[in-house]
Amino acid sequence: xxxxxxxxxxxxxxxxxxxxxxxxxxxxxxxxxxxxxxxxxxxxxxxxxxxxxxxxxxxxxxxxxxxxxxxxxxxxxxxxxxxxxxxxxxxxxxxxxxxxxxxxxxxxxxxxxxxxxxxxxxxxxxxxxxxxxxxxxxxxxxxxxxxxxxxxxxxxxxxxxxxxxxxxxxxxxxxxxxxxxxxxxxxxxxxxxxxxxxxxxxxxxxxxxxxxxxxxxxxxxxxxxxxxxxxxxxxxxxxxxxxxxxxxxxxxxxxxxxxxxxxxxxxxxxxxxxxxxxxxxxxxxxxxxxxxxxxx
Amino acid sequence: xxxxxxxxxxxxxxxxxxxxxxxxxxxxxxxxxxxxxxxxxxxxxxxxxxxxxxxxxxxxxxxxxxxxxxxxxxxxxxxxxxxxxxxxxxxxxxxxxxxxxxxxxxxxxxxxxxxxxxxxxxxxxxxxxxxxxxxxxxxxxxxxxxxxxxxxxxxxxxxxxxxxxxxxxxxxxxxxxxxxxxxxxxxxxxxxxxxxxxxxxxxxxxxxxxxxxxxxxxxxxxxxxxxxxxxxxxxxxxxxxxxxxxxxxxxxxxxxxxxxxxxxxxxxxxxxxxxxxxxxxxxxxxxxxxxxxxxxxxxxxxxxxxxxxx
Numbered sequence: 001x002x003x004x005x006x007x008x009x010x011x012x013x014x015x016x017x018x019x020x021x022x023x024x025x026x027x028x029x030x031x032x033x034x035x036x037x038x039x040x041x042x043x044x045x046x047x048x049x050x051x052x053x054x055x056x057x058x059x060x061x062x063x064x065x066x067x068x069x070x071x072x073x074x075x076x077x078x079x080x081x082x083x084x085x086x087x088x089x090x091x092x093x094x095x096x097x098x099x100x101x102x103x104x105x106x107x108x109x110x111x112x113x114x115x116x117x118x119x120x121x122x123x124x125x126x127x128x129x130x131x132x133x134x135x136x137x138x139x140x141x142x143x144x145x146x147x148x149x150x151x152x153x154x155x156x157x158x159x160x161x162x163x164x165x166x167x168x169x170x171x172x173x174x175x176x177x178x179x180x181x182x183x184x185x186x187x188x189x190x191x192x193x194x195x196x197x198x199x200x201x202x203x204x205x206x207x208x209x210x211x212x213x214x215x216x217x218x219x220x221x222x223x224x225x226x227x228x229x230x231x232x233x234x235x236x237x238x239x240x241x242x243x244x245x246x247x248x249x250x251x252x253x254x255x256x257x258x259x260x261x262x263x264x265x266x267x268x269x270x271x272x273x274x275x276x277x278x279x280x281x282x283x284x285x286x287x288x289x290x291x292x293x294x295x296x
Numbered sequence: 297x298x299x300x301x302x303x304x305x306x307x308x309x310x311x312x313x314x315x316x317x318x319x320x321x322x323x324x325x326x327x328x329x330x331x332x333x334x335x336x337x338x339x340x341x342x343x344x345x346x347x348x349x350x351x352x353x354x355x356x357x358x359x360x361x362x363x364x365x366x367x368x369x370x371x372x373x374x375x376x377x378x379x380x381x382x383x384x385x386x387x388x389x390x391x392x393x394x395x396x397x398x399x400x401x402x403x404x405x406x407x408x409x410x411x412x413x414x415x416x417x418x419x420x421x422x423x424x425x426x427x428x429x430x431x432x433x434x435x436x437x438x439x440x441x442x443x444x445x446x447x448x449x450x451x452x453x454x455x456x457x458x459x460x461x462x463x464x465x466x467x468x469x470x471x472x473x474x475x476x477x478x479x480x481x482x483x484x485x486x487x488x489x490x491x492x493x494x495x496x497x498x499x500x501x502x503x504x505x506x507x508x509x510x511x512x513x514x515x516x517x518x519x520x521x522x523x524x525x526x527x528x529x530x531x532x533x534x535x536x537x538x539x540x541x542x543x544x545x546x547x548x549x550x551x552x553x554x555x556x557x558x559x560x561x562x563x564x565x566x567x568x569x570x571x572x573x574x575x576x577x578x579x580x581x582x583x584x585x586x587x588x589x590x591x592x593x594x595x596x597x598x599x600x601x602x603x604x605x606x
Contacts (some may be wrong), residue, residue, distance in 0.1 A: 093336055117580045120579040239540075251449050258452070266452070289438050
């Protein structure tokens with residue numbers, strides 16, 4: 001690349017508005033957030049002193065916060081497992097050539113176009129915790145099919161209730177994972193499959209040694225994207241249950257803290273969330289950037 | 297016997313011996329086909345089930361809502377006369393429309409400019425980062441891209457404080473600024489991937505002719521950019537339309553977008569009034585659903601670029 005102002009000046013000037021804005025509103029505000037989290041700003045009164053990591057220790061000593069982390073863990077496990085399993089299954093079935101493939105694909109993917117708030121309306125109804133005669137939603141289906149033992153309180157249970165919240169999330173994003181896997185399947189050159197078959201590979205070996213390795217970058221992308229969405233889950237919970245203890249995750253706890261003007265606490269929760277996401281995203285971004293440089 | 301006929305006989309024999317196995321294979325294939333289609337249709341029904349619930353429930357007047365028949369079709373359709381002059385299913389829709397129409401208008405005023413502005417800025421960035429590169433362009437790109445993945449909660453506390461101290465209004469205008477800013481990373485990513493596919497030669501030819509960067513961008517690159525714009529505009533429109541987080545933290549129900557108004561309508565609704573909440577959810581989803589149905593191909597394009605590598 002040529003050096004000199006004439007070469008790097010104009011392009012840098014063109015991206016500089018974005019660099020400045022991102023610098024302020026992403027990195028600057030992250031810095032400001034960390035600063036608040038290290039202060040004693042627990043009310044509308046401005047911070048008076050620097051308290052170090054005190055807010056972090058206080059938060060991790062809270063049963064309520066630990067519970068919200070457990071909830072997030074349960075949600076994340078079910079959400080990731082559900083989207084990956086259904087996404088892969090659908091893509092696998094569609095890849096082999098299906099009449100009206102476009103119809104199936106469009107239907108599996110359409111929930112992605114709907115907001116969590118709108119889908120929350122219908123899922124609040126489907127996941128209604130009333131049982132027996134008063135049951136509606138999914139519990140009513142179980143009641144009518146004689147599968148009474150399947151009736152449950154869904155999200156209205158502080159232990160595994162979050163697994164129920166994962167259902168609508170899976171409904172919305174499994175189609176997205178399907179689209180990713182489908183593009184992965186379509187990206188595998190036919191010659192590779194042919195070559196493996198010529199060598200007498202069984203169907204299982206074909207998958208084990210040819211198709212799965214070729215799909216692993218797609219699977220990684222899907223995992224990262226779904227994983228980081230899961231850590232941020234907020235809209236869906238607010239729409240289905242509002243902020244209540246049973247379904248509390250760090251993001252909704254942050255809302256409670258912020259609306260009660262405990263800025264230090266909300267900032268502390270925010271920093272923890274950011275760290276979670278960064279652990280997932282930063283290695284991925286670095287890896288992608290390196291892979292790209294190698295290609296060039 | 298000639299060699300040829302002997303060979304033919306052998307082949308015929310081997311063909312014969314294959315026959316039973318082959319037909320077994322065919323029935324197995326037929327069976328797996330049946331299983332596959334059964335499964336696909338089963339999943340199709342599961343995925344569409346919430347839509348059925350939304351439509352059917354939205355058409356049931358409150359007095360006809362009964363847990364026992366909650367999955368059934370309406371007892372009285374909206375066009376049939378209601379009992380004792382009570383409400384019909386249409387009243388659910390009227391209620392939802394009254395609750396949401398103003399906010400739907402505001403959300404258009406928010407989502408369309410937000411989509412256009414961040415798309416245009418994203419196009420400039422993408423062009424420079426992909427095709428008119430400078431030193432450290434890759435680092436700049438990665439630094440911008442990180443903004444796409446952060447949990448917005450991580451900047452929400454200082455952002456709310458900033459909004460208060462600057463005295464910005466709790467309405468669409470503040471949200472517009474915010475959506476433009478936080479939409480920049482994804483638009484930059486989409487355009488960078490898109491422009492990476494434009495042949496070098498075009499750009500080089502323009503450089504040879506002595507055209508500067510802006511001339512090249514304006515006269516060579518922009519005219520080729522329509523598909524990229526369609527993808528980013530759809531993406532940005534959808535995410536601004538569906539956003540709830542920024543709306544909740546930075547605006548209020550009277551001046552905010554449709555997601556807030558819908559949430560208000562739905563949370564206020566008792567079980568008996570689920571109908572209007574469902575009608576509202578359908579109304580609020582209509583614009584993005586229409587975009588998805590009409591421009592589905594590009595919608596998927598935007599989704600794909602969300603996975604960094606196109």
